[in-house]
Structures are given as structure tokens and as C-alpha cells.
Amino acid sequence: MRHLIDFGDLSRQEWDELYARASGIMDDQGKYLDTCRGKVMASLFYEPSTRTNFSFQTAMLRLGGTVFGFADPSSSSAAKGESLKDTIKMVSGYADVVVMRTPWEGAAKAASLYSNVPVVNAGDGGHMHPTQTTADLTTMTRLLGGVDGLAVGLCGDLKNGRTVHSLIKAMAKFENIRFFLISPRELAVPGYMRAFMRENDMRFTEVTGLEAVIPQLDVLYMTRIQRERFVDPLEYERNKGIYVLTRRKLERAKEKMLVMHPLPRVDEIAVDVDDDPRAAYFQQARYGMFARMALLADLANQPRLERTEAVEIGRAPVCRNPRCITQTEDYLPPLVKKTGGVECCAFCDAALE
């Protein structure tokens, strides 16, 4: 692996190696104090994301590496007035690995074409956020011994959640997963995700209530339901309590079940759950740091390419997605890929018309 743009880029074997390294770090951090000595990470956050930013920074620092970059849009405005390509050429001249978060879909892929060093996607709009998925899978593997065979409840807004969709796709790499999809009907998983699960022989059950299925779960993955997602605000008021996890609802759960959440939470998990031994969401954040350490230990130590290959110069975007990076960076090449027989933009994955 040269870059991490999409979790789908990883083979099962590459994932197993990544987890083994993360696990080794958790067992003995002292052995990794100099793993990235002399290496420098660029941290380019074109939109704020304190949690992801802190997790990457501390991951690099704990490997003996160092960090520079910007943390929010006001600072990054300083980097405006030049193309993404020019920024990446500059930054990858200073750094050994580039971590970037942007509101533009496909931006990390675009950066990887021009970078002299590996690029990590720390979230590109609503598109991908692969290191959240590595955090999730690391948590399950570390605390439950593995991912194969788990019964996973996904609860909340399953229609709009990037985290949930990424997790479902990633779990196709594992054997014998069973999903319980717990959401109001308005916020059920989209049809293409259902199709994906069927194609990959993943079993799933869709329900509207949490309490009935909780005893069957090995993992309960909570997500936030936003009032704005409902057409009818009254519908929101009627529903919201159903999807709030409380200590009382936990009573019927398995003793070893994990409660997970990508954080930040608002009120979908009551504060009294925090002290239950099944509450794994704060550990999940910490395990995300270890997973990022495992990733950076590999990528920041890869050899630098002094000259990158010439890239075709585009003339006009082929993609119509208004949030795609090709809309604003007009020199990008017209890259197309096939997904399930459909031609898609190779940056943002939107189907071409």
C-alpha cells in the first residue's frame, strides 16, 4: 500500500498485517518510540475535525515523529490562491507523509497523483474516512478476539451515515457477519447498500426498535439521529427516545457486548452508560490512535519519489457531482473506473451520466 484513500484499497491480508502491528504497539509502546524518528507528517485540515486531527498527531508523536500543518479553514485560507496540486508539491517536498481532511470529495485521491510521499485520507467530504473504519475494526478485534462471526447492530440514522456505510463495506472482507439494522423507516439504509450486502452474502435484518434485538448483539454501534433529517419534526419527537441507549436497555444485552460510537455523541447514549463495562466508545477513540500509529509506521517510512510520473492534463471535468474535487481543480485528468459495470468518477466514485 502506497496511499490510504479508501479502506477498500486494503486486501484482507493487508488489514491483518495492519491490525497485528496495531496490536503489537498496544502490547508494548516502548518498542515503537523511534519508529518514525526523523520523519515529519504534514497534517492538512481544510475543515476542522479536532478528534481526527488529535488522533493522527498523537499517533505520529508517539512513534517519535513530528508534525506540522494547519487545523482549520481560517488558517488554510493562507494556502488558497494556489491549486491543490501546487500545495501538495510544496508540502510533499517538506514532509514524509501527508494526512489530509477536506470538504471536497476525491481530494485525497487527487493529491496522491502529485505527491512525492504517501497520502492518507482523513475524510473527504461525505465520501470516505478509512481510518475511522480501521479504528472500528481494531476495537472489535482487540476486545472480542476477531471480527469474523460477529452479530453487529447498527443503530440510528443508517441512511446518511458515512461511518456506517464504510463499516458495512469493510466487513465484507470478513466471514459470517450478521447485521441488525435498527432505524426509523425514514432513515433506513439506502437500496444500494442492501444490494451490496446481498452481493457479498452478508445476512441482515431490518428493525425499527432497539430493545427487541439487543440480546442478540455482540456489538451495538450507535450513531446520531439529527432532527433535520426528518421531513416531519413530530415524527422526530415520537422516535428519538427509541434510539437512545440507557443503562436500563443495556440490562438485557450480553455481558461482553460492546457499545461503540464514532463520537462526538449528543444525547443518543445516556451519561449513565459510560461507567458500564460494555461502554467501549472512549476506548474506541484511543484504539483509533493505535491503528493510526500502525498505519503511519508503514507509510512514513516508505521511500520518497524524487520525480513523480507525468499526469495527463484534463480539459473539463467528466464528473457532474458538484462536491467532486474535479469541479474546482480543472487540470485533473479525466479518470474513470468501473464499479459493478457502471462507469464512475475515479475521484469521488459518483456514477457518470
Add this chain to the structure above:
Amino acid sequence: MRHLIDFGDLSRQEWDELYARASGIMDDQGKYLDTCRGKVMASLFYEPSTRTNFSFQTAMLRLGGTVFGFADPSSSSAAKGESLKDTIKMVSGYADVVVMRTPWEGAAKAASLYSNVPVVNAGDGGHMHPTQTTADLTTMTRLLGGVDGLAVGLCGDLKNGRTVHSLIKAMAKFENIRFFLISPRELAVPGYMRAFMRENDMRFTEVTGLEAVIPQLDVLYMTRIQRERFVDPLEYERNKGIYVLTRRKLERAKEKMLVMHPLPRVDEIAVDVDDDPRAAYFQQARYGMFARMALLADLANQPRLERTEAVEIGRAPVCRNPRCITQTEDYLPPLVKKTGGVECCAFCDAALE
């Protein structure tokens, strides 16, 4: 000591040990280059304080440790939308020690209840700022050989100054201190501070002029007088010159007297004083860094608590102080402590009604 929330938490013996370590660092910095190797400090500044922030950061860096965090309210807005508890659970999963500055009184105490690692209060509103006091005492001890027996002039606004009140309280740990309290009558020390000094057998003399007492002082601690503090602006104009230190006024001072100031100054010390050997305020800032090194060398190396104890969940704040952290973080427990027989909020120290 697990956390440093209030200088009063330190016993005289703990202070002596802390100073001995600070002094050892000043004598031979080279011995401390790896003291915090592999350790990471979170620096959470919910309000800007460049000087304190830089002092803590450089302290950690000079011990071979590393730093992440945010420096001002606009960045920290990224951390909003979640409770202080959740932020601290996240951050203390990434860090080995947490330094925090907030506008909310009692916030550092609140953070310490949930943190897996030590918490240092770098100022919580008008409440406490214990590392300023360690900087002050380190300066006196280093330059004068000790604090016991000193004649200390406190000059300026003694009514509103957090720094001055903290210093008076801290000096109760020492023997045979004599204060000269130099201020306009409108800005004299509050009655409860006078009561505190009497209870602790500290001698003090209140005067309105600086020049008459200057020959008696071992330390002259200057603070700023703000025009806004005066009811009558004319009174300010009549008074301000009296409390400005000039080279001429210094002529009658002892040869070894120290001029101190918490900085930043505005015009309460004339620029021509800077080159006088008695001017100690810039050294005082530097000694503050060494004192913070001594503190972090201890705290950042303390073992992490994987699970923190369950904390009672509050229902409604018992404290009425509108600047108290319990006003906005409603899950905080209703902790009460007795101070001189009076029930006080255990977060902000305000008396309960």
C-alpha cells in the same frame, strides 16, 4: 500529587521538592533532555493566553516530550458540541498529561474527575492559576535564596488581582513573611484576604504610596491598575503616577531588591527600569518555564489509569456562581467542601447560600 488544580493542594514539602527539581533543571538542563521522552502533553486553551501557553509548551519540549492541542477560542469551537467530560475522555486517551486554560471557574477540577491522566490548571477564569504562583516563588527562591523572612511589597490593584491573592495564600506556607500592601484606598485588598493574613500570623502594612516603603522591601511585586476599576476617572488620573515604577524611585531601594511583575505590563514599569539589575520580571517568565518543567517531569510520567472511578451524576447545580463550570455541565456531581466552617462549591470555591 496527581493533579495540580490549586496551589493550596501542595504541602510545604511538596513545594520544596518541586523547587529542588526546578533548581536542578536550571543548573544542568542537559540532564533532563529525555525526562519526558515518548510522553505527550495536551494543551487545551479555551481562551487565549500566549504567555502561559508558550511557557507550558516549551517546558514540555525541553524535557523531550511533545505537545498537541489548541490555542484559542476559534479553534476550540471545534471541540464544542460535546460535553467537557467527553472532550477530556477523548483527550486523556491520547495524552499523558492535560494542561487546560478556561474562562469557566472550576473547569480543571471537573476535568480531573474524568481524566485518565493528570490535569494541570493553567487558569480557570478568575479562580486559580497555580503555576503563576510557582513561577513567582521559584524566582524569589532562586534569586534571594529562599522565601522565609522576606519583606514583600505588593503594589497596584490589590482588590481584583487573582495573582496577588494567590501569592498571599501561597506565602502562608512560609515563615515570617511581611507584606507591604501598596494601593489606592479604592483598590485595597478585600476583607477576607485581611482575615486570611491575620489567621495565618502574617504581618502586613497598608499604605497608599510606594516611595516611602520602597527602602524596606526585598521584593516589589508590581501589578497593573486599570482605569475601568475606578468609580471616578479623575481619581484614576490623580493616582496613576504614584504606582508607576521609574528608575528614579528605584534609587532608594535595596541593592538586591527584586522587581517582579506577572506580565504583560502596560506602563506601570517605565522602560528605563528594564536595564537595572533589580528588574527580575523577564527572568521571572523564564523561571516560570523551569518551574513548569519541574511539574511536568513529575506529572507526565505518572501511570495512566485505564478505568477511572464511577462519578455520581448530578441533577442540578448546587452552586449559584454564574461563572462556575457546574452551570453549563449539568452531569457534574454536587460536590461540597467546608472552608473555614462555610459550605463551598468544590469546583469554584464560591460559598453556597
Add this chain to the structure above:
Amino acid sequence: MRHLIDFGDLSRQEWDELYARASGIMDDQGKYLDTCRGKVMASLFYEPSTRTNFSFQTAMLRLGGTVFGFADPSSSSAAKGESLKDTIKMVSGYADVVVMRTPWEGAAKAASLYSNVPVVNAGDGGHMHPTQTTADLTTMTRLLGGVDGLAVGLCGDLKNGRTVHSLIKAMAKFENIRFFLISPRELAVPGYMRAFMRENDMRFTEVTGLEAVIPQLDVLYMTRIQRERFVDPLEYERNKGIYVLTRRKLERAKEKMLVMHPLPRVDEIAVDVDDDPRAAYFQQARYGMFARMALLADLANQPRLERTEAVEIGRAPVCRNPRCITQTEDYLPPLVKKTGGVECCAFCDAALE
């Protein structure tokens, strides 16, 4: 060299030593991993300059040193309310070297009077930016074997460009330089720069077209032409294409010619030039980092001055330049120097009236 305020401060021998160190670093970075171990750099950017800031930061980090400071005006507002002198006294108490960028001409010089540690000018308004010049000369020397004897085309706005003027002045230290000054007549080099070149026996040819002279050049240094610089916007429209470098125009250039640019570019170099082997502007940015490493390796390791010399206190500015630092910092001494027989402000170099 104690401070780097102006490239003119360096003798030819000091430059040769600086380059030799930069070159040694490029040949074997591994030997320099601990050169600044335990040393801390203050990075004070009173105006944003992402590229310069990143270059200095990564230079220090790659030497094993560490960095603190602020990156933009909103953060630095926190440092306001005190004089530059007080800020520098504080910061130079925490740091081993101070790098500063300001909008005020002469600010780095002013800082150097009060600093306990070396000061580097990272740009002071339109005045000086000496480390850009070190980056430029390092690039030429590394890629062409030396600077003596080069034919250098300077193309674009030669009237207003600080970078170009600094480069011309710096090249007076070398032998047998020939300049081709390529610009619209409205934006030709100022008369005093022509006088400078004549006094220093530097040959130069002024032309308005790029294509005719390109075959003679060893270096083509491109700069941006801003529409706002033209009195007549139509004149801009008629001219702009002439000064845009394209792959086609490159066809007649020498095979080893370097295309340089201080970056960021807007559209004065077409994207299709980037993959030509003569395109050196991204390498130039990277070489700037190595040149800064060579500089910091020296300055950050110089002994600290515990007490700085007393500096005369000014009463009123002698300089009339409204952008000069003496206009706002009224305690600065009335320093004057002679340049070519004319009395000039020793901070901003403006002629006194």
C-alpha cells in the same frame, strides 16, 4: 553571524560555508538528526505565510529540534497589548532561536536588539526576506554547480518585486553575472537597482519579450504580474500572454536551463511545464528547507546571552516611512546608517529627509 536580518549581512565566505552545510545535509540527512536536539525554535508569524512557515518548521524538526509559536494574525492578536520588546524578551526566554515574519519594515532588526538568542528575519513587510534568497542561490548552486558566470533572466514585474531586488543585490557577491531583465516597460527595474548593477559591474540587458532571449539563459526566474500594477488594464490584457511560460516557449531554451519561481504561482507558468526536467520551482521550495536547516544548525546552537546590553531609549522616530517599525514602537533608539553617502534608517533602510 549572530542574527540573519538582511542577506547583505553575509560575507561571500559566510555564504559559501552556509551552502556547504546545506549541501552536506542534502547528501546525508541522517547525520543531522540530532543537530538541534534539545533546541527550541519560536516561530512568530504576525502575518500568514504558509510556505515560509512550513519551510522553517520542517527545517527545525528535521534537525531534531522543536517548534512553538503562532501562524496567523488572529492568534498573534493574543500577543498584542504589549510592546515588541516585551514579547521578544519573553519569547527569547523560552526559545533558542526566534524566526519572525511581520508586516512592519525593520521589525526583525528591532527584535535583534533585545533578544537573548539569535533572530531570523522571515520577511518584514516589503523590506527584506533573506531566506528566500538563500533558497534561490542554493537551488542554482546545487543544480548548476555554482552561481559565478550565470546568465540569469528575471521575468515579470521587476519594479515591485522584493524577491527580484534581493536576488540582484545578493548576486553582487558573485563573479561575472549577466542579467536579462524581461518585463513590460511600465514594470521595469527601478533606477536605483540599475545604478546598483552598474556600481557592482554587473552586466544587464533590458528587453520586453521573453522568447528572443530564452536561448541565452542558464536560469529563467519567473515572477507574477498583477493586474493591479498596471495603470491601464488594457495594457495588462495586451501584455500578459508575453510573460506566461509555456512548454512551447521552452523548446528553444538550453537543455540544462532552470525554470525558477518563488511560488505561489497563479498562471504565469503553464501546468504543462511542470513535467519538463527544466522545471525547478518545486525543487527550489524543497532546497529552501535545506538552506534553512543549514542556517538553523548554526544559529540555534549559539550560546544564549543571559543579559543583553542596555539599548538607548528613543524619544521620537527619526524615520518618516509610515511602514517602519519605529512608527509604532516609540522606545526604539534613533539608529542611523549611511548607504552610498545617504543617511538611512537603520531599521527599514529608508532615506532620512
